[in-house]
Amino acid sequence: MYNIVSFAGIFILMAVAWLLSANRKVVNWRVIIWGTALQLILALFIFHVPAGSKIFLFVNDAVVRVLDSATAGVRFLFGRLALPPGAKNEMGEESLGFILAFQALPTIIFFASLMGILYYIGVMPRLIKMFSKAFTRLMKISGAESLSVSSNIFVGVEANMTVLPYLGKMTKSEFCTILAAGMSTTASNVLALYVFILQKNFPTIAGHLVSASVLSAVAAIVMSKLIMPETEKPETLGLDITPYYQKESSVMEAIIANAHEGVKMVAGIIALLLAFLGIVALIDFLVGSIGIRLNGITGIQVDWTLKGLLGYLCYPFTLIIGVPPSDAFEIARIIGERAVLTEVKSYQDLNVLLSSGALKDPRSAVVAAYALNGFAHFASLAIFVGGTAALVPKRTADLSAVGLRALLAATLACLMTAAVAGTFFTGESILFGK
Numbered sequence: 001m002y003n004i005v006s007f008a009g010i011f012i013l014m015a016v017a018w019l020l021s022a023n024r025k026v027v028n029w030r031v032i033i034w035g036t037a038l039q040l041i042l043a044l045f046i047f048h049v050p051a052g053s054k055i056f057l058f059v060n061d062a063v064v065r066v067l068d069s070a071t072a073g074v075r076f077l078f079g080r081l082a083l084p085p086g087a088k089n090e091m092g093e094e095s096l097g098f099i100l101a102f103q104a105l106p107t108i109i110f111f112a113s114l115m116g117i118l119y120y121i122g123v124m125p126r127l128i129k130m131f132s133k134a135f136t137r138l139m140k141i142s143g144a145e146s147l148s149v150s151s152n153i154f155v156g157v158e159a160n161m162t163v164l165p166y167l168g169k170m171t172k173s174e175f176c177t178i179l180a181a182g183m184s185t186t187a188s189n190v191l192a193l194y195v196f197i198l199q200k201n202f203p204t205i206a207g208h209l210v211s212a213s214v215l216s217a218v219a220a221i222v223m224s225k226l227i228m229p230e231t232e233k234p235e236t237l238g239l240d241i242t243p244y245y246q247k248e249s250s251v252m253e254a255i256i257a258n259a260h261e262g263v264k265m266v267a268g269i270i271a272l273l274l275a276f277l278g279i280v281a282l283i284d285f286l287v288g289s290i291g292i293r294l295n296g297i298t299g300i301q302v303d304w305t306l307k308g309l310l311g312y313l314c315y316p317f318t319l320i321i322g323v324p325p326s327d328a329f330e331i332a333r334i335i336g337e338r339a340v341l342t343e344v345k346s347y348q349d350l351n352v353l354l355s356s357g358a359l360k361d362p363r364s365a366v367v368a369a370y371a372l373n374g375f376a377h378f379a380s381l382a383i384f385v386g387g388t389a390a391l392v393p394k395r396t397a398d399l400s401a402v403g404l405r406a407l408l409a410a411t412l413a414c415l416m417t418a419a420v421a422g423t424f425f426t427g428e429s430i431l432f433g434k
Contacts, residue, residue, distance in 0.1 A: 002363060006322030006422030010036065013320065013416050017226035020408060026229040034138045035222035039215050039420045046211050047424040060207030064199065067192055067206075070110035071103075078102045105266050107192045112262030115155065116254035124154060125243050128162065131217070133240055139221060142234035143241040145174045149181040151243070153217045156187035156375075160388050162243040167392045169235045172402050175388075176228035179399070179406035181220040182384045184374040184413040185213045190269075197347050198369070201354035205369060212373035212417055219413035219420075227409045228402055268383075269344065276341055276379060280306050310336025321371060321415050322422030327364035334368065339377050339411070346372045363425045371418035376410040 014032065018024060045052035074082040081102040083095035118124045131150035136143050144166040151159035160167065160178060170178075186194070191209050198205040248254040284305045291304025303311070311333035318332040319325065330353060338346040350368055353359050375384075385403045389396040 002322045002324060003423055003425060005320070006367070006419045006425070009320040009322060009419040010416055010423070013317075013412050013419060014222065014226060017223045017409065017412050020227050020405075022228050022405065023231060026231055028225050028229060031139045031141065031225045032222055035218050038134075038138065038218050039417070040423070042215060042218075043211075043420045043424050047421075047426075056207045056211065057204070059210050060204050063191070063195060063206035063210065066111075066114070067107060067195055067199075070107040070192060073110065074103065074106045077106070082106075101270070103196060105193065105269065107196060108190060108266050108269075109259055109262035111190075111192045112258045113255045116248070116258030117251060119245065120248055120251055120254040125245060128154065128243055129240075131214075132243075135218075135221065136238060136240055140238055141177070141221060141225075141230075142170075142174055143236035143239040144170060144234070145177045145221075147241055147243060148178040149217050149221060152178075152181040152185045152187075152220075153213050154187070156182065156190070160391060162245060163241075164244050164391060166236055166241070167388070168395065170395070171230060171232040171234050172398055173225065173228045173230040173232070174234055175395070175399055176402040176406045176409065177221060177224040179384050179388065179403065180224040180409035180413060181217055183376045183380050183407060183410035184216040184220040184223075184417075186216075186373050186375070193344065194347050194373075197344075198351050198354070201351055202365060202369065208366070208369055208421075209373055212370045212421070215370075215417040215420055216374055216413050219416040220410060223409040223413045223416065224406065227405050227412075269342075273342065273344065277345070280340055306340060307333050307337045310339060317415055321367055321419040322425075323364050323367050324361045326360045330358060331364055331368045331371075335371055338372055342377050342379055343372050343374065363422065366425055367418045367422045370421040371414050373417065374410060374414045376407060376414050378407070381407045 014036075018027070046056050047053070071082065080093045080096060081099055083093070083103075088094050115124065128147065128150045131153060132143070132147040135141060135146040135149060139146075144163045148160055148163045151162045159182060163178075186209060191206075191213070194209055195206045202208075248257060284307075287306065287309075288304045291302060295301055295304075303309070311329060314332040314336040315329060318328045318335060323331045334346045334349045334353075337349070350365065350372065354365055359365055381403055384406075385399050389399050392399075
């Protein structure tokens with residue numbers, strides 16, 4: 001029954017996007033039909049075709065093995081602090097428990113350097129070009145936005161560097177699409193962080209996060225074109241374009257330069273978590289103080305924390321994507337908190353729910369993992385709009401004007417990806433094993 005609910009949820013979410021559209025009279029049916037079909041075909045191949053399942057498990061194991069290599073430098077630098085829960089080092093010392101700053105965040109630096117190497121030797125440009133061609137030809141969107149969306153499957157805000165020569169002449173609809181894609185997908189270097197958080201309780205999480213990033217890229221195109229339909233003629237409409245990339249002079253330079261970028265990303269994540277967790281705690285205190293009095297006056301018990309209030313808002317969407325009612329409110333709370341506390345805190349809370357056995361149905365964790373996979377939160381909105389505006393300062397006003405619509409499109413895209421995963425969920429499949 002819940003598979004059917006998830007399938008219906010795909011179309012309900014698209015209807016919500018259309019209701020929020022800047023121009024409901026303009027609907028690109030080719031994008032909707034091909035975008036939805038691509039997600040369903042890809043999910044069917046991954047989850048139910050034996051060859052697809054083997055590829056999924058191979059990717060999952062590859063990411064986990066690379067992640068194990070990434071921790072070598074972390075263990076050397078931080079010793080016992082770097083040991084994951086339950087582990088021991090060669091001296092017999094036990095882990096002090098999970099410590100985000102010493103165990104997970106440093107792996108971002110390793111993955112940033114690894115991506116630099118893959119770019120230098122030409123692997124990433126070829127992969128990006130392959131996805132870009134498929135999106136351009138099937139959905140007939142512009143080559144520039146297609147290339148940016150494809151880049152976002154693998155990297156973060158720097159993805160728009162691949163279309164730098166075309167940014168200045170992009171339409172508002174193109175801007176909405178590239179921003180939505182950035183906020184609804186997960187950069188490979190940050191993906192390692194989520195795997196580290198969830199792997200113990202969700203062994204196949206790496207494969208799911210990789211597939212979620214690909215599915216969300218397509219969903220972002222669908223949702224952005226519904227919310228901000230194209231009413232102009234893009235310069236690169238239907239054209240295949242080559243990624244713009246300034247190649248380093250050597251592999252060593254690629255490693256060094258991208259390691260430095262990784263350090264900046266780690267610092268940015270730490271800064272955001274420190275700032276937003278503190279601000280939310282203050283808001284919770286102020287709102288909660290008023291809420292407790294209101295509960296006493298009305299006799300109705302309401303959760304007045306920001307997480308709780310956002311949980312009420314996200315509750316119907318959680319049901320729509322196929323989460324059973326028994327777990328819906330808990331999942332709604334962590335989906336809602338992502339908007340203000342970032343996906344890092346949400347994945348940590350999902351891991352707590354898994355480790356404590358609080359979730360009654362295994363499909364809840366799977367659907368939630370897909371729904372949370374992306375940067376769809378207010379902090380990310382500032383990063384993506386600001387980062388792109390820095391590349392084309394003269395278009396800052398246009399980027400700012402579509403920013404909130406892009407965030408809505410990204411949020412709906414992540415939910416759409418979760419609904420697609422929920423459509424193909426089967427408790428017996430090893431791909432969905434806990």
